Amino acid sequence: MEKYYRKWFWLLIMPSMLLFFFVIAIPFIVGTLYSFTSWRGTYFAGGSFLNSFVGFGNYIKAFSDERFIHSLVYTSLYTLAAVVAINLVALAFSLMLNNIKKGVGIYRTIFFLPNMLGGLAMGFVWQFIFQVVYTEILFSPDGLFHAEFLRYMTQNTTKALFALVIMTVWQSAGYMMLIYISGLNSIPGDLYEAAQIDGAGPVRRFFKVTLPLLMPSVTIVLFLTLANSFKLLDQNVALTNGNFNTRLIALQILRTVQDNTPPDYGTAQAQAVIFFVIVAVISLFQVSVTRRKEVEY
Amino acid sequence: MQKKIKLKAMFTAVFVVCAMLSGCLGNKPDTSQSQAKETLYLFNSKGENAQQFKKMCDDFTAETGIPTSPFSVGSGQDALEPLRTQMNSKNPPAIFSMQGLKELPEWKEGGRVLDLSTVQDAEFKAIVDSIPDSMKLSADGKESYGIPFNVExxxxxxxxxxxxxxxxxxNGQKILDELKTCSYDDFTAFCLAVTDYINTSAAQPVILNGNSYSFNTQKTGxxxxxxxxxxxxxxxxxxxxxxxxxxxxxxxxxxxxxxxxxxxxxxxxxxxxxxxxxxxxxxxxxxxxxxxxxxxxxxxxxxxxxxxxxxxxxxxxxxxxxxxxxxxxxxxxxxxxxxxxxxxxxxxxxxxxxxxxxxxxxxxxxxxxxxxxxxVPNYYTINAKASETAQKQAMQFLVWLYKPENVQKYIVDSFESIPFNADESINIKNSLSVSILEYMEKxxxxxxxxxxxxxxxxxxxxxxxxxxxxxxxxxxxxxxxxxxxxxxxxxxxxxxxxx
The missing domain is CATH 3.40.190.10 (Periplasmic binding protein-like II)
Known part of the structure; x- marks a missing residue:
């Protein structure tokens, strides 16, 4: 088999390489070049690519735009909260399911199901939940119990951030749980036995055995949640549409085009490049840090 | 031999992927003018009437022999992004729609929109000249970039x-007539009286334009x-x-x-x-x-x-x-x-x-x-970068659409809209459109x-x-x-x- 793969290696990876080249690499390079021009979506403002060259003008414009800076900060806060919450919930689900004997398949399916819903549909469903179920049924003065801070979640910058976190935890925790479950399954049972014989309690076993050996899964889940949180768009559009200063960075890039006449695709493209650099640096840093924590046995 | 087969296989794979992607990469406008009748590409920004728009295009093709290819955006969808994509495609629309002055700078700066006031075709010129000054798609009043799709x-x-x-x-009709012309103060007093009536089933008579009207003594209907x-x-x-x-x-x-x-x-x-x-x-x-x-x-x-x-x-x-x-x-x-x-x-x-x-x-x-x-919420505009034949066909299409019988058939009956040049010959049934026409007449x-x-x-x-x-x-x-x-x-x- 290995001989077969070695022989046909280039042929087998060629379609993927070409697709990557045409669909990712070329648009990325072209996009980066356009970020230095006054590209308007269907034409260059100066008449040609060279005449519309503005150097770092679009980047300066992006960094001097308050809305862009706000969306960067807001996205970072959201990412921080979402990454922590999704990981904790996913890990808790996976530990629970790892310890039950009956109905594991049903629970896995139920926890995974929200992930099947598209971002926009999810946003609209949760808009209804926050505006009607939370506000009028559960937490209103006449509701189950009165909690004003859980009402009108989409009408306040801070509350909306937590509304987004609640929604994305509901959506992603099941998926991340599966990765953690496969990680837990690969930990040999005799290590736990040995630890137990040595007198380690459940908490100690978790921190000294489970967590170190689960680090490969943590690396993957952290990377996925980090990247997904940074580029969240559909749910943001559907839930708040950026009202009450709730534009995440992807929505900000999208709206930069609409906020200007003629549409300023050049600046939007510059924002996208900045966004890419930030996500790439943070993700690479995270992967290298968590990789170092991985242990072999 | 083996190496040759391997190379052939690789080239085949490259060719297949390139062929698959070629559709995505071609973005040069079709400037071929060799054919007498090109396909007329149309962009319709009103997804709600996509079917009726297609039917209209089919009827035009049947009558003139000019093939048409309409593109309608999804119902309720923003039209600008799909329009830009269409403009960058291999077959950009020769007729597209524009929402007025807010969108004009983009297409004007990009050289995509034809100044209709420069067109010589007599029949088409007559339509352009018939657009009232207040409805012209023009920043300076001299140029004219669109034919009004309808009025709202x-x-x-x-x-x-x-x-x-x-x-x-x-009193119903009298009240309605008074409300059309009464002052703001009369109107707000009227609204307050209605609020009282809703809350208490009793309210003082309302005075509109100096005339007094009493509510029904009991809430009915x-x-x-x-x-x-x-x-x-x-x-x-x-x-x-x-x-x-x-x-x-x-x-x-x-x-x-x-x-x-x-x-x-x-x-x-x-x-x-x-x-x-x-x-x-x-x-x-x-x-x-x-x-x-x-x-x-x-x-x-x-x-x-x-x-x-x-x-x-x-x-x-x-x-x-x-x-x-x-x-x-x-x-x-x-x-x-x-x-x-x-x-x-x-x-x-x-x-x-x-x-x-x-x-x-x-x-x-x-x-x-x-x-x-x-x-005018929307205008038909002609793509200045379309071929000469396509531009002529676009004008032919608009001349055909603005024939009185087609105005009634498509704009009024099919799209349920009010034509910008509506007169007494137009038969509109929609009550709200009729109401607008009454204001227009006065x-x-x-x-x-x-x-x-x-x-x-x-x-x-x-x-x-x-x-x-x-x-x-x-x-x-x-x-x-x-x-x-x-x-x-x-x-x-x-x-x-x-x-």
Whole structure:
């Protein structure tokens, strides 16, 4: 088999390489070049690519735009909260399911199901939940119990951030749980036995055995949640549409085009490049840090 | 040998992938002029009439032999992104639609839109020349970039039967006529009396234009369902950001062109009309109906789940509210909920507390408060970068569409729209469109200067500010009116970069 793969290696990876080249690499390079021009979506403002060259003008414009800076900060806060919450919930689900004997398949399916819903549909469903179920049924003065801070979640910058976190935890925790479950399954049972014989309690076993050996899964889940949180768009559009200063960075890039006449695709493209650099640096840093924590046995 | 097979296989794979991707990469416009009849590509921004638009194109092909390929955006979808994609495609549209002055700079700067005033074709020129100056798609009044797709209008819709049930069959029509021409003060007194009647089943007679009318002594018919005066869509910024503020803008700018070419001093003149706008909005939003009971201004009023567009239509069609500020485009939505209500609905003007000194256009306060905005929402435009043959075919298509029999067949009957050149030969059945025509005949119409304001200023800047800061507040003060007005004026100047 290995001989077969070695022989046909280039042929087998060629379609993927070409697709990557045409669909990712070329648009990325072209996009980066356009970020230095006054590209308007269907034409260059100066008449040609060279005449519309503005150097770092679009980047300066992006960094001097308050809305862009706000969306960067807001996205970072959201990412921080979402990454922590999704990981904790996913890990808790996976530990629970790892310890039950009956109905594991049903629970896995139920926890995974929200992930099947598209971002926009999810946003609209949760808009209804926050505006009607939370506000009028559960937490209103006449509701189950009165909690004003859980009402009108989409009408306040801070509350909306937590509304987004609640929604994305509901959506992603099941998926991340599966990765953690496969990680837990690969930990040999005799290590736990040995630890137990040595007198380690459940908490100690978790921190000294489970967590170190689960680090490969943590690396993957952290990377996925980090990247997904940074580029969240559909749910943001559907839930708040950026009202009450709730534009995440992807929505900000999208709206930069609409906020200007003629549409300023050049600046939007510059924002996208900045966004890419930030996500790439943070993700690479995270992967290298968590990789170092991985242990072999 | 083996190596050769391997190489062949690799080249085949490369070829297949390249062939798959070639469709995505070709973006040069088709400039072939060799064929006598090219395919005419059309871009339709109204997804709601996609089927009817396709039928119209098919009929044109059958009659002229010119093949057509229409592209309609999804219903309710923003049209600009798909249009830009189509423009970058291998077959860019020769006819596309534009929403007016706000979109013109993009296509003009890109050289995509043909100045129709330069066209020599006699039949086509006749159509271009027939466009009234106020409806021309032109920043300077000399050029003309589009043929109006239709005209639209808006105001407060009112169900005639509701007035009959409130004031008796004999007074319903009289009240309606009075409401069309009465002053703002009469109108607000009327609304307060209706509120009293809803709450107590008894109210003092209303006085409109000096004439007194009494409510029915007992609530009957539709009046029993009323719980508020206005069906107010607090979550829809465009209803008060675009449309209501447009009425106030008519105090200074008669049309979009004058708003587009404004000076800072003229924008400053909007300060007092915008105070009137804020007062008017205060009144409307504090007398709003709800789906179950009267609404209170506050966080609930901007909830998409309770006070969105659909819910406001529902409130009006279910007779929970007396008035709904919407346009004739909402007819089919109302009809889906309650066809009877749709067929009985007519417009009365949106009124604001103007004073004579606020108005700079030569109109009187009475004029503005008895007129409704009627304007062109969409234009057919011709792609200046399309081949000469395609441009000629595009003109041929528009000449064909604007033949009187086709205007009736397609624009009126099929698209249920009002043609810009509507006259007595046009047979329109839609009650709201008929109501607009009546205002047009009496020349009681206002313009759409908000189309000439800076892009996103009206809805996404002013509308958003009002939604986020004011509609959530129970009471508004004089300083709130001033703050709203100053914000609107300052933002305009800032966005337009004028001092």
């Amino acid at each position: 209008g808006y105001g407060y819709m009112v169900d005639k039967q509701m007035l009959n049930d409130l004031f008796g069959e004999e 539709l009046a029993q369902k009323l719980n508020g005066v206005f069906a107010f869509a607090g979550a829809e910024k465009w209803t008060y950001g675009d449309h209501l503020i447009n009425v106030a803008m008519n105090a200074v700018f008669p049309d979009s062109r004058s708003a587009e070419n404004t000076t800072a001093a003229q924008v400053d003149e909007l300060k007092t009309p915008f105070v009137a706008y804020a007062k008017g909005l205060d009144f409307v939003s504090s007398h709003a109906a709800g789906l179950k009971a009267a609404a209170k201004r506050g966080s609930d009023l901007i909830s998409q789940a309770n006070f969105g567009y659909d819910q406001s239509i529902q409130m009006y069609a279910d007779s929970n509210a007396l008035f709904l500020q919407q346009g004739n485009w909402a007819y089919s939505n109302i009809s889906k909920v309650n066809d009877e209500v749709a067929r009985r609905s007519v417009f009365i003007p949106v009124k604001l507390p103007f004073t004579k000194d606020m108005i700079k256009t030569g109109k009187s306060v009475e004029d503005i408060n008895s007129s409704i905005p009627v304007y 020349d009681k119409i206002l313009g759409a200067p908000y189309h000439g304001a800076p892009n996103i200023w009206s809805s996404e800047v002013v509308g958003k500010e009002i939604m986020e800061k004011y509609l959530v507040k129970e009471n508004w003060s004089e300083s709130d009116y001033e703050a709203i007005s100053s914000f609107a004026v300052d933002q305009w100047k800032q966005m337009k970069n004028i001092k």
